[in-house]
Amino acid sequence: MPANAVLHVADVHKNFGGLHALSDIDLQVEEGTTHAIIGPNGAGKSTLLNVCIGRIAPSSGAVVFDGEVITGKKPHEINQMGIVRVFQTPEIFPDLTLLQNVMVPAFAKRDGSFTVNAFQSANNQAEIREEAEHWLADVGLDAQRDTIAASLSRGDKRRLELAMGLVQHPRLLLLDEPTAGMSRHDTNSTVDLLKKFKERGMTKVIIEHDMHVVFSLADRVTVLAQGRIIADGKPEEVRGNPVVQEAYLGGAH
Ligand SMILES: Nc1ncnc2c1ncn2[C@@H]1O[C@H](COP(=O)(O)OP(=O)(O)OP(=O)(O)O)[C@@H](O)[C@H]1O
Numbered sequence: 001m002p003a004n005a006v007l008h009v010a011d012v013h014k015n016f017g018g019l020h021a022l023s024d025i026d027l028q029v030e031e032g033t034t035h036a037i038i039g040p041n042g043a044g045k046s047t048l049l050n051v052c053i054g055r056i057a058p059s060s061g062a063v064v065f066d067g068e069v070i071t072g073k074k075p076h077e078i079n080q081m082g083i084v085r086v087f088q089t090p091e092i093f094p095d096l097t098l099l100q101n102v103m104v105p106a107f108a109k110r111d112g113s114f115t116v117n118a119f120q121s122a123n124n125q126a127e128i129r130e131e132a133e134h135w136l137a138d139v140g141l142d143a144q145r146d147t148i149a150a151s152l153s154r155g156d157k158r159r160l161e162l163a164m165g166l167v168q169h170p171r172l173l174l175l176d177e178p179t180a181g182m183s184r185h186d187t188n189s190t191v192d193l194l195k196k197f198k199e200r201g202m203t204k205v206i207i208e209h210d211m212h213v214v215f216s217l218a219d220r221v222t223v224l225a226q227g228r229i230i231a232d233g234k235p236e237e238v239r240g241n242p243v244v245q246e247a248y249l250g251g252a253h
Helices: 045-052 077-083 098-111 123-137 154-164 184-199 211-217 235-239 242-247
Strands: 005-016 019-030 032-037 061-063 083-086 172-176 205-207 220-225 230-235
Touching: 005 045, 019 032, 019 045, 019 154, 019 205, 019 220, 019 242, 032 211, 045 172, 045 205, 077 083, 083 154, 083 220, 098 123, 098 154, 123 154, 184 205, 184 235, 184 242, 205 211, 220 235, 220 242, 230 242
Parallel strands: 032 205, 032 220, 083 172, 172 205
Antiparallel strands: 005 019, 005 061, 220 230
C-alpha cells in the first residue's frame, strides 16, 4: 500500500447467499483526494461503503484504515477512528435545532458518547457550542441555527448532516449520493461546498450517480459493475474507456 493511502480495501468479497455482491475488490484511497465510486444500479457501491464502515462484514478480504485492519470492528469504533459517513437520507434529529444537531456529534466525539443531559450541563458547553456554530457557518446555515431541523428543505438537511460530519474532524469522509434528489441549484451549491473541502485537502470517497458532480470533483474514479471493478483511474481515462461506456455511461445514466 502506498505511504499516502488512507484507506485500502484489500481483496474484498461479499456474498449474499448465492449472489456475489462484491468480488475481488481492491482499491486504495489516497490522502487528500476525492475518490468517486460509480456504477449502475445494483453494482455494489452501497455494499462496499457499508463494508468500509463496519455495517456489513465482508465474506473475505480486509479493510485497512491508516495502516490498521478495521475489518471486524464495530461501526461506532470505526467512526471514532475517523471515518465519517454522510448518508443518502440525512440522519438528523428532526425535533432539535440546527445548533443542537451539530452539538450532539461534537459531544459524542469529545466524550465518547452523548446523553441528553449534556445539553443541560455547563461543563465545556461554550466550547462545543462555538465549534458547532463554526461548522454550521461553514456549510452556510449559521443564520438558521435556532430553527428546528424538521422544517429544513432537503438540500439544507444534507448541509446540516455535512456540518454534523465535519464537527467530528473526519480523517475520511464518505458521501453516499450527496446530491440525490436535489434541484440543479442545490446540486451546484453542494458541489461548490465539496470543492471548498477539497481545497482544504480533505480525503473523501463519494458515491454519486450525477456525472456532472463526479467529473467536477473526483481526482480518481473507480467503476463497479456487477460487484467487480471494471475500471479505475483518472476521470478523463475512465470517461473514455469503452468498457465503462458500455456498462454505464452509455446506459440509462
Ligand atoms: N442485505 C442484502 N441481502 C441480499 N442482497 C443484497 C443485500 N444488500 C444488497 N444486496 C444485493 O447486492 C447487490 C449490490 O447492491 P448495492 O445496494 O450494493 O448496489 P448499489 O450499486 O449501491 O446500487 P444502487 O445504485 O441502486 O444503490 C444487488 O444485487 C442487491 O440486490
